[in-house]
Amino acid sequence: MNKLVSIVIPAYNEADNIFVIAESIKKVFSSINYNYEIILVDDGSADHTLEKIKDYASTANNIFFLEFSKNFGHQLAVKAGMDHAFGDCVISMDCDMQHPPELIPDMIAKWEAGYEVVYTIREEDKNLSKGKRSSSSLFYKVLNWLSDIDLEPGAADFRLLDQKVVNVFRNFHENEPFLRGLVKWLGFKQFAIRYHPAARFSGNSKYTLKKMMRLALHGVTSFSIKPLYSAVYLGFILSFASVLYIPYIIYAFVNHVEVSGWASVIMTIVFFGGLQLIILGIIGIYVGKMFMQTKNRPNYIIRSSNIQQK
Ligand code: UDP
Numbered sequence: 001m002n003k004l005v006s007i008v009i010p011a012y013n014e015a016d017n018i019f020v021i022a023e024s025i026k027k028v029f030s031s032i033n034y035n036y037e038i039i040l041v042d043d044g045s046a047d048h049t050l051e052k053i054k055d056y057a058s059t060a061n062n063i064f065f066l067e068f069s070k071n072f073g074h075q076l077a078v079k080a081g082m083d084h085a086f087g088d089c090v091i092s093m094d095c096d097m098q099h100p101p102e103l104i105p106d107m108i109a110k111w112e113a114g115y116e117v118v119y120t121i122r123e124e125d126k127n128l129s130k131g132k133r134s135s136s137s138l139f140y141k142v143l144n145w146l147s148d149i150d151l152e153p154g155a156a157d158f159r160l161l162d163q164k165v166v167n168v169f170r171n172f173h174e175n176e177p178f179l180r181g182l183v184k185w186l187g188f189k190q191f192a193i194r195y196h197p198a199a200r201f202s203g204n205s206k207y208t209l210k211k212m213m214r215l216a217l218h219g220v221t222s223f224s225i226k227p228l229y230s231a232v233y234l235g236f237i238l239s240f241a242s243v244l245y246i247p248y249i250i251y252a253f254v255n256h257v258e259v260s261g262w263a264s265v266i267m268t269i270v271f272f273g274g275l276q277l278i279i280l281g282i283i284g285i286y287v288g289k290m291f292m293q294t295k296n297r298p299n300y301i302i303r304s305s306n307i308q309q310k
């Protein structure tokens with residue numbers, strides 16, 4: 001019996017990409033001895049993505065879909081796909097052909113060689129806009145600096161996970177999982193493959209700057225409480241600085257030096273007001289996360305699917 005490879009593909013308004021990606025995966029598998037299934041997760045698309053998926057699924061018996069009740073985001077779409085994938089290994093990849101399907105045999109080969117996680121790293125790419133490249137490298141710098149995990153710049157959501165690892169993931173119920181970080185954090189035997197991303201086949205990137213910033217902030221705050229320490233450090237530094245100021249005040253008092261200070265007082269008030277709000281905001285983010293998690297809502301809601309309950 002050939003082993004089964006599950007391929008999880010999140011799709012958000014990707015109507016024109018479904019056929020292309022499914023066909024190119026089919027082509028890749030025609031030359032290797034593995035069975036495969038594709039699990040397409042329609043993340044609340046507003047276009048004809050779901051219809052295209054259903055059309056394609058009706059022509060084959062290894063194409064499955066999950067339809068979300070609304071847009072829950074890329075990370076949860078991948079998570080949902082993995083929760084419903086029962087292959088011997090699970091590969092997650094984007095819908096837009098930026099993750100070359102030709103890499104799949106190499107990933108499988110590494111898996112067969114004993115690696116439980118085969119992840120990919122995107123090489124610097126001339127096709128990508130300058131803005132995207134620099135924001136992506138900034139993303140990893142900030143993330144690594146502020147958190148306790150070490151992600152390689154360019155780490156992509158194109159990876160193979162052994163069934164063992166997927167089973168571990170199934171028990172994760174973070175309401176905003178940051179998969180790249182979680183996979184790194186999990187451990188297991190990991191191997192990185194470098195690849196050159198292709199250009200997006202059709203449509204536009206769904207990751208707006210706003211979504212990227214959210215992901216970055218989220219990546220940091222879900223992996224580290226280092227930002228919380230900033231309050232303590234800043235407090236120490238500023239208290240120490242203010243102690244140094246005391247001798248001057250005493251000197252001025254004793255010598256009846258008149259200190260005029262409207263501007264400096266206002267500046268100090270504004271500066272410290274701002275600083276306190278920032279720190280309060282940081283604490284607020286963590287409290288907010290606890291609030292969201294304690295409500296224990298389902299992380300995603302499936303509206304329809306052609307996967308039988310296994
Ligand atoms: N995606 C999704 N939900 C979202 C945003 C994106 O499922 O809210 C999917 C999208 O369809 C694609 C993958 O996530 O398959 C990566 O998105 P995109 O190509 O837009 O990101 P980029 O490659 O520009 O980082």
Ligand code: MG
Pocket residue numbers: 094096098200205
């Ligand atoms: Mg893309």
